[in-house]
Each structure stands twice: as structure tokens, then as C-alpha cells.
Amino acid sequence: MKIKIVNGKIIAPDGIIENGTILINNGSILEVSRRDVEISEDTCVIDAEGKYISPGFIDIHVHGGGGYDFMDGTIEAFLKIAETHVQYGTTAMNPTTLTSEVDDLFNTLDNYREANKQNTKGSQFLGVHLEGPYFALSQRGAQDPRYIRNPDPKEYKKILDYSDDIVRWSAAPELTGAIEFGRYVKSKGKVLALAHTDAIYEEVLEGYNNGYSLATHFYSAMAGVTRRNAFRYAGAVEAGYLIDDMDVEAIADGIHLPPPLLKLIYKIKGPDRIALITDAMRGAGMPEGESILGNIHTGLKVIIEDGVAKLPDRTAFAGSVATADRLVRTMINQGEVPLVDVIKMITQTPARIMGVSDKKGSLEVGKDADIVLFDDNINIEMTIVKGDVKYRSSVKEDTLAI
Template identity: 65%
Template sequence: MDTKNSFIKIHNGRIITPFRGISNGSVIIKDGIIAEVSEHDPDVPGAVTIDAGGRFISPGFIDIHVHGGGGHDFMDNTVEAFLAIAQTHARFGTTALFPTTLTGSTEDIVKTLETYDEAYLKNKSGAQFMGVHLEGPYLAMSQRGAQDPRYIRDPDPEEYEYILSKSDAIKRWSAAPELKGAIPFGRYVKSKGILVALAHTDAIYEEVMEAYENGYTLATHLYSAMSGVTRRNARRYAGVVESAFLIDEMDVEVIADGVHLSAPLLQLVCKIKGFDKIALITDAIRAAAMPSGKSVIGNIHTGLKVIVEDGVSKLPDRSSFAGSVATADRLVRTMIQMAGISLPDAVRMITHTPASIMNIADRKGSLTLGKDADIVIFDEDITVHTTMVKGKVIYQKDVGL
């Protein structure tokens, strides 16, 4: 169903807005933009009509940290992989995403950026690409998790300035702030208007505070691959987790797949940080939306082998989780069923909050007048029935779009 560039009326649904719920409302779309959110069912002559069937009408889900899905990884560095990942996640309600790299060589990273530029122009039937998130290669070896140790290194101005010169698509860069050269790196990246996040790090509070003051305003997958309370010479120091809690202004993201973090930890993060400072992320690898079994993180030919079981990706020796196989609908479902969060608050953490963190809230993240018509229709079980990007239906359950 190509509904682009025409009036569309979505009616008979329970609308989720940033401010309130509308029990039986309608959303009017014109040329891919939200023209009206109504408590009624207005007459719109000539409009294409979509009956929500009493289901929820929500802003599209925004995933700011995702590596792959549907059997593909962004670091496969093919346009086909990029497009397949975008289509895969659209089936589960994601309307906007930030393709995320893994630690790799300079050449691999630049190739991913070049592929992104090509795929961006060809992406007509999947979640919209909003820019690239570079995760690494400037990470702490002690907190590498499933990141390939062959490519972990300290920030090198010659390298990161070169990478930044090759693409305007970079919107976020995650690094360990305690590394040699990480503070100048943060300042430089921030000066380019790019979000700097701390990740895969063993920093203590004093190091995190300095990092925050120099641009590191987001904690990448909170609790995962980062220090908690640390002992040094018998003295205890607050780690990154405690620092993220203590710095009120710091945003955090969490992998709410129900495996990486238990219910009490999810509840604790919500209690301390609040729904406007937490983004739900999939951190999904190529195995998302695929059967359990063996898989690969990163490039299909050179990446790390992993095994998927119990609803999560693990290193072959099962010593560590290795990304996730979650999709966005699962994140919302987990927060409601496992953490006891209300539906509007769960939706807020995967729509309005990530849009604010990534500075795209002027056009994404809420069903309000003038914003892109990125919309998801789902039922009580958070089963997605329709996904729409900028007024175009790109997925309908049982239709095969």
C-alpha cells in the first residue's frame, strides 16, 4: 500500500501522545507529515483510510543502537545488508534507526560509512536511517565483551580526524573515557556536533565527571560492559553505573530484552533516571528475528562467532553476552510485563526520549502536528500490525509488505 503524498486517515484507535491518551481518536496525515491528531473521526474527503481496529496508534519506535538483524550485519558492508536490516526491524515497529558499527580497522569503518551513504539513498521500504553510531574502536580491553580485541586501541587524532572527514553521516561515537587521549577525542567529536557516549569502560566517578564535562553525555547500554563499585588499594570508588545515576543530566540507554538486565535493575534505572533520560535499545546483531543457533557478530567473513540460545547471544564459551537478538516490540513488552512500567512510559522510552537524545525530536518521536508520520499500530500484546514511515506503509501484518 503506497500511501505517500496523499491524505491518510488512521481512525478507530487508542492514540499514545506525549501528553495523554486518546481512547478513540484519529490521526490525519498529509504528504508524509502529521496534519491533525483528533479525538473524533473527522471527514477527510479523498483520504486513504486505515482502520486501527481498536488497537494502539503509537509514534514509530526509534532504535539508537542496532548492529543488524534478519541474518545481516551493517559491517557486512553491502547495500543489501543495510536494506535487509531496515526491513527486518520495520516488521517489529522500528521506523528510525542508527546503524551501529563494531570495533574494526580504519578501512572497515570507512567502508561502512561509504556503504551507509549508498544505502541511505536506496532505502525505500524499511526503517529510516538517521545516521551512523560508531561503537569503538576506542574501548577498554578489560570491558571488551564481544568486541574484537584485535582492533581495540587508544584514540588517535590522526585516525579519528580522518574518519570524521570521510562522512557527514556520523551522529554518535561511543568510547571509553579513561583511555589515553579520550578527553581530547571527546572535545573534538563534540565540536563537530556529534553525540559522544561512554562505553565498554572501567572508569571511576572522577574520570566520568571529567568526561561528562568534555562531551560524554550518554551511557551506552547501562550496566553492560562498564564498571560498578570498584576497589583500588582497599578503597571503594563509584564506577560508571553509579556515576550515571549521580549525574542527573546524563542520559542512559538499556538493553531491555529481559535477559541483559533483571526486573529489579530495570526498575531501579527507571526510578533513578526517569523516563525522559532512558532510551530503550535492541543492540541487536544479525541473529535478531532469526532462529537460535550459531551466528557471527560483525562482518560475516571476519567477525566473531557466537551462539544464540535462551533468547540472547553469547560468546561460544558462554562467558559473556554478545549483543542481543531483541526487536523493538520485545523491549516495550519487557518493560510492561517484567518491569511493571505503564505502556505510555514504555513507549516514551523508545520514541520521544531517544529522539531527544539524538536531537531529532523536532521531527520524530511523537504524534504531534508537523512531525513526520512515523507510526506503529499494535495490539495489547505489542504485536505490530502496521508500520508507517513518513506516511508510507512499509509493513502490514499478514499482507507481506
């Protein structure tokens, strides 16, 4: 269907276009204009009613939502998670795994492949992100320690040979064999990230020089300044700041990263190096109360309260329940970041990191028509994925006319 979106504030790469018009045809952006555009009779007109017209949000690190987790072992889980997050403006995502046995991982990859064929109602899948199992046990967070281990060439080569759907892998660069692992992953054209790590600056720098170009959920499950035999060493956090070309993820829920840290990350790294992520578990989009992190049958029992998942004894966080709209809202209100920069951090920057900026991440002619309409409070009114309206909230039916 041909679509024309009118009467909105278009968030374009070079600023906001007031009362702009976007034309969509065959799932792609045909025109972005500062004026009204003549259309044929078979065009659907969407009146944005003065709301923002934004590129679709891209979540490159998400585990679940709507009561499901990608590790549940079902195709239904993938589809329901995609349908949940599309309601909050996410038009594309990288389904993310947890530490597990290899057979469970293969099952997840099989489910991804089939779900990707069936996914017609939710956020688009952009490939699988493997988080673990090559982590520092001391920085495991809520990851299951039974499956944490050092990189094994026979294992990771077998995994990468098993599926072409893997596009990213997160690991700790200081582990025995992690540099060789990094070189191999990079040689396969995958995005490599450091995560759940006790690495000091020198170890992170070596990792960066061998492919570790992204810091997974920055600050979370990584050390800052530390002492070893009375001497101080800069940690992974400082390395993320000092290595100018290293990208960082931010769980901008206001809890994993409180306002002062949101401000600091933005001040030092800037919008071109920050990707906002939900890192959401199954509790995203669900009421507070008891939940499960990971596989529904074998996962860790957690409690969702105060806008975050916690361990049952409340001694630590056990996952995020953020949605993409919350990230944007929090960065604006608590991080005090301009809207245009926040949108870049959840559209253009993650698109570049994942190598899809030729088709996604900005409202430009020829790119996929992944579009979100939202109001001044970042309440999502409509989500469009490749020209197809996947979600509609308070936008009245009479604003859509053929």
C-alpha cells in the first residue's frame, strides 16, 4: 500500500521538519518533504496530528517481554516478544540469549529461524545476539553460573558454523582464549562486544584491538577502578571512556543507570557512540510481581518491583523490564538530553553498530519505512514496520483514509 504521513514533526538526520510529509511505497520511503505532496487515489493518508514522526526504534539487546523469553524454547516466545515491543516503538531488534548448554542454544537458533519466517505482526528480527557463556564468573550478574566457561575453539566454531543468523557475540576479553575467540568472531563478520568482565584497561585495549568494539550494558557487570597488590588500575568502565571509537550500550531506565551516570555517558561518549538498549527480560510490558529470568521451566525466579527485576532477596537487580519508549523518555527527562540526540541513540547509532544503516536508522529516501509516531510525552501512537502498520494506539480510525 502507498502511504502518505502528513501534519507531523519529522525527526530527520539534520533536525526536525515541521509540518513535513513522508511518502511510502512498497515498504520503502519514497519522499521526505517540507511541503505537502500530491498523491494518487490509492494512497492511504495518515494524519499525525502534530505529533513526532520518528525513525523506528532499534533494540540491539533484548531478552524478552510480554511474559516470554527467547530462551523459552518455543517459536511462540519469539513472536509474542516481537508483538509486545512493537507496541512501544521498537521496529527492529536483536533477540538475545543467556548462558546455556549448547543444545539449548541450538534449539533457540532453530526457533529463531522459523519464527523469522512467521513474524508478521511484531518488530523485525535483525539476527541473534549471543550473550555468553564466556564470562568472568565474578561478574556473572544474573547469568546462570553453571554454564559460564572460557572460550573453547571447538565449541564456538561449531556454534558459528551451525547458524548464519548469529550477528553478534558478547564475551569477557580477559579470559584465557578470549583474544583468539575475538579474532575468529571478527573474521566471520560478526559484531563482538565485551561483557560481564573483570578486565582492566590494558586488557580491554587488547580486546578492542582484536575486535571487541562495543561495551555491552555499560557499567553493568563490569568493573571500574580497582586495586591489585596496592596499585590502582583503570577498569572496563574507564576503558569505555578512553577508547574514543568504542561504542557503548546504555540501559536508560533510570535504575540500572541513574541520572548522573546517564549525563556522564552522554557528556563523554556523545550520541554517535551510545546505543540505548532495553536488555528487557520477560517482565517488560507486564504487571509487577513474581517472574522468571531465562527459560520458563529452568530459569531464575525473580521479583519485578520499582520498575526493575530483582533477585528474590533483593540484593541485586536481575534484569530490565524497560521498553524503548521508556528509554527515550528517561534520557530526555533524567539525562537532560535533547530529543534529536536521544532519537539518534536508539535509531542511527544502533543501525550503524549492527551494519544495517543502509536500510534502517533514519528517515531517508530509499530506506525501509520503519516509523514511529509519538506525542510530547513519548507515548507511542503508531508503529510502522517496512510500510506496514503493526500497532495503533490512540490515533483515531478517521485519521486513516484511503
